[in-house]
Amino acid sequence: MSFGKGHHLHLIDGSAFIFRAYHALPPLTRKSDGLPVGAVSGFCNMLLKYIDGNTGADAATHVAVIFDKGSHTFRNEMYDQYKANREAMPEDLSPQIPLTRRATEAFNIACKEMEGYEADDMIAALSCRAREAGGRVTIVSSDKDLMQLVGDGVEMLDPMKNKRIDREGVFEKFGVYPDRVVDVQALAGDSVDNVPGAPGIGIKTAALLINEYGTLEELLDRAEEIKQPKRRETLIGHRAQIELSKKLVMLDCDTPLDFTLDDLEIRDADPDVLLPFLAEMEFRTIVKRISDKMGREAPAVAEAPAAVPEGVDPPAELPGAPDLPFDHGAYEKVSDAPALERWIARIRDLGHVSVDTETDSLDEMRANLVGISLSVEAGKGCYIPLQHRPDSTDDLFGSDALAEGQMPLGECLALLKPVLEDDAVLKIAHNMKYDLKVLARYGIAMAPVEDTMLMSYALYAGEHNHGMDELSERYLGHVPIAIKTLIGSGKAQRTFDKVPLEDAVKYAAEDADITLRLWQTFKPRLPARRVTTVYETLERPLIAVLARMEQAGVQVERGTLSRMSGAFAQKMAELEAEIAELAGRPFNVGSPKQLGEILFDELSLTLPGGGKPKTGKTGAYSTGADVLEDLATIHDLPRRILDWRQLSKLKSTYTDALQDHINPETGRVHTSYSIAGANTGRLASTDPNLQNIPIRTEEGRRIREAFVAPEGRTLVSLDYSQIELRILAHVAGIDALKAAFAEGQDIHAITASEMFGVPLAEMTPDIRRQAKAINFGVIYGISGWGLARNLRIPREEAQGFIDRYFERFPGIRAYMDETIAFAKANGFVQTLFGRRINTPEINAKGPTAGFARRAAINAPIQGTAADVIRRAMIRMDAAIEGLPARMLLQVHDELLFEVDEAAADDLIGRAKDVMEGAAHPAVDLSVHLAVEGGKGATWAAAH
Structure with missing residues (x-):
């Protein structure tokens, strides 16, 4: 029977399945010869899941997996830069691509590809022909480029989310219906495929324009009517580029096919073909599962030892969960x-x-x-x-x-x-x-x-x-x-x-x-x-420790918070008056749009590197913290805006919001710690977040005054002194820093003296502050721009400080280079205690690579510090047993306790010993971990 009414065609995006399988699973090699097969294994599981789910009245009658064949297509003839920015295929994925084709054929599913045409064009041609024949089509993919095909008789299915995408789903994604998707894409372009589009126009703006003018052609013909000058000039000046972009994104429903829809009829898999292929791939679990399902004896699978990189776990070689269905x-x-x-x-x-x-x-x-x-x-x-x-719903009064x-x-x-x-x-x-x-x-x-x-x-x-x-x-x-x-x-x-x-x-x-x-x-x-x-x-062991801390909570005075909120509001009003004077007129300080107009139109400010911040999709100027910090190096207005925003955040996030977090039963605030929140092992505090209360400003430190001890008790704070710098001195072997720590000297003053040649006796607070910013900035891989923002100085001067720092402490540069090299070779870095922080983006290109390198440099240092305080927390209960004390909070390098007043000094002594010795015996640090302790009626007084 020829394909027609009542038939349902499923078109599976093969490339999407492959890349999903490759990125979703850990590496897996074939045991007999070390051939990478992880993507093939995942691909087979996805096909199995699809086959098992293809039941019921809505099941497919015809199906095909459509693949790309080669990278050069007719679009490259139109535009030689098409997809020119695509990164090379991962080395271990390339040999798996032909095997996914073999897998498709082994499952007896039609496997189609064509030289010179993309899989998307084949899917378009098949969809159009199936719809013309009176049948239905489901495109199994979430690729936005295929959404232009959705319409009567054609829908998409996102296989990962198990979500169907119809016309309304396309509108939700693009802001237009499927018949206008190519117009929006032509304007917005596509950085992944290197489709140029119209510079500065994104999806939202493109959708607004197309909805207003109806079609791309109408928009371009009437571009002179557009009132926004830059947008008008872009459309007029780049018309040819935009029209080319539409040709690049439009799928070809007339793609010539050397097969028919009838060739895609669903067929059962032949066990004599499928099982030998799976056994050849050495997929034991899948072989057993399908053998049982088909009532066949499972074929033998090779038992040769695997060639596996050190420290990598190939799932097929390890015992694990039985491969049973979820019934x-x-x-x-x-x-x-x-x-x-x-x-x-x-x-x-x-x-x-x-x-x-x-x-x-x-x-x-x-x-x-x-x-x-x-x-x-x-x-x-x-x-x-x-x-x-x-x-x-009709029980208005509720019921027990x-x-x-x-x-x-x-x-x-x-x-x-x-x-x-x-x-x-x-x-x-x-x-x-x-x-x-x-x-x-x-x-x-x-x-x-x-x-x-x-x-x-x-x-x-x-x-x-x-x-x-x-x-x-x-x-x-x-x-x-x-x-x-x-x-x-x-x-x-x-x-x-x-x-x-x-x-x-x-x-x-x-x-x-x-x-x-x-x-x-x-x-x-x-x-x-x-x-x-x-x-x-x-x-x-940390689970129970944190559970007890969270249950204990910390007492917070509502009245103190309320008074602070009032004081912050008054200070904000004073800043608003000062800001209005600097701006030359009053405006809504909380409005990014109005602020942008003041800064860049009325004051004509430009960024230190030249130019104005790139406008967003709304056409408004960017006034984020990074922009204001850059501008603060040249003008007072952005400095005052930053001060106002900080007070606004303190008020809304802490002095106002903390009052709502006071538990009515306990009268205390109970935060929740996420153990697996940060990759480095640092704990994260939520509901409320008590770890981000700023302590570098007087206003931020005042918030800690609201955290109090009950009558007869006192709060004790113990804090590691510059623990990350001490760990850096150890891992990078910096003798000057080690000596300074050993002698109890001011490390920031020592650094300033080393860098700037200033005797300690002549050290000024400003020079020390600069050295402190560099000390901590280097740990986080800070750039010249970043340091310039922190110190509010020109970028060239900040970069000079960093260059001089590396000259004075060459061990730091060596540590950074060695760490990056290790990460690139192994895909992870480690703390001194063996915590593994994986670095999957370390070999990427572009901005992602810079972030990945900075993260890799910082992770062993920050992670080791996090491990140290975890070890201290885990040992603390045994150390303070018998004391009328309990641990309440952990804030990065600080622990906060509540204790009877008479036992405070005893607690400080015991807790300090635990914290200073937390690294031993696992790690023999060459730098002493110093801990500073204090006590008081409030957290502010204790710290």
Whole structure:
């Protein structure tokens, strides 16, 4: 039967599948000969997932995977710079490209490519012909270039997000409907494909213009009518370039094809072809999975040792999670004691369980427990609903009534408490700290624990994020149920206790199942990547420490914050008057648009390097902090604006907002620490962020006055003195800095004396301040521009300081060069304690490369400092045991404690010993880690 009405064609973007597979998975080599096959493995899994999902009334009747063939096409004849900026294909991906074609054919799926034409043109031609024949088309891709094809009978499917893209989806992306997409692209250009477009016009502006004038041709014919001078000149002066751009982005529906739609009819895979190919690739898991599915005996797979780079874990060689489907129908709802007791017996038999709590809030200090999910084996999970409520929209007064079919909360916790507190049973969770704190509020002290989020962090910091959904998709090939599908979003969002039990079981049990499989996947990789010690000594023990700190919180005085807010408002008003005088007229200081007009039109300021900041898509001048810091080196107005913005931020972010964070039950502020937030190991504080309270200004330091000790208690602050500079002196072998630290000298004054030839006796505060800025700036790979902004001096002078610094301390330049070389060769850098910070962009080109190099230079120093304070925090509880004291906060290099007044000095002595000796015995530093301590009724007084 010829292709026609009732038929459904799926066109898979082969290149997108390949690159997604390549970037999503860790490197994998074939064991017999070391051939890279990671992208092929991922590609096969994606095809399998597609085939398994191609069921039901909407299933495809015809399918093809469309590939690019070669890089030279008819567009290069039109414009020789087309795609000229594309980076070369990664060396280990190139040999895998032909294998993906073989994989497609092995699955008996049509595999098509044509010399001189891009895959997108073939997809366009096939889509047009299928639609003309009366059939439907789904383009399996998220490529924006294909969105011009969407329309009646043609839609797109983003396979990663499992999201369909129709005409409205295209409008959401481009601001126009599919028939005008090429017009918008012609104006906006494309830096990736090197399509020139109209300089200075982005997608939003292009869409506005096309919507106003109807078509690109009409816009260009009437360009003289445009009132905005620069935009008018751009369209008139670059008309030929814009028209060429439209030809480059328009897909060719008349692309000649040497096959027909009927050739693309779906065919079952031949096991005698597919299984030998998969065995040849040595994909054991896939071979077994498909053999079982086809009822065939699995062919033998080579057992030769793998040629694997040191420290890299090839997943196929390591034990991991069983490759089982996620069957939501197999998950169990536990609603009575006998059912839960059966689960508990199994937990005790196996000695481990993954645990996940469902609550009605993200705030662990206020969240109510709604249910608990458990899993002990891959593919098996249960959910114990406890406090779900009917989601009745007509119940205007609310209700405490519980939905039917749940287990009584007290009965459930009484049964679970012994096993969750049993030292012989390992509890596994993703972001365990949250579950620890929730269950602690119900009297359960869960231990011992493991955290799959922190395993991922120890293994892959810098490579990707560590959220459960992303890890599931990346390492298990499974897209979890999205929470938004259950609770909604925005104003219509509901809490989890209103989710129907049937839906809650599938979602919650799946989370526990995924967590268990991630644990099975990551645990063997820790020793393979040599990060077991990092996970076991720096990550895992910190969970309970931070949970206790967050539960303790810190007392904050609402009245003090309120008075500060008033004082800041008054100071802002004074600055506004001063700003108006400098500007020559009053204006809205908080308006970037008005500020830009003042600075660049009325005052005619230009950046130190010449010119005015590039206008954004709205046509307004850029007035970000970087621009103002540059301008502050030449004019007072931007300096005052920066001062005003700082006060505005202090008021809105701290003195106003902190009042809302005071817990009504405890009267204290309870921040939350993210252990896996920064790649270097630094902790991040959120809700509220207490780590970014500025201390370099008097106003910023005053905020700490609102943090107080209760009556009879005092606050103690202990702070590492210049820990990162000390670590730099050690790793770079800088004798002058080591000697200065050993003798307790002023390191910034010593640096200034070394650099500028000024005797210490003649040192001025300004010279010392410059040296301090350079000392800390160098650690972060600061540029001449960056230092110029910090010191508000000309760039040439700042660059001269940096050059002189490297001349005086040559060991620093050597350290930087060696670190970058190591990162380029290995793809990561390490702290002194073995923490691995991956550097996937280190060999990139352009601006990304500069950032990656600076990050690689800084990471071992900042990361080592972060590891030191982690080690101190982990040892602290044992050191201060017996003292009426508790640790409250960590702010980068500082720890804050609350202690009875009489025991403050004893606490300082013990805590200081722990902090100064935190590196030993793992690392023998050649520089002493000095810690300064203080105490007081407020945080400001203690610090």
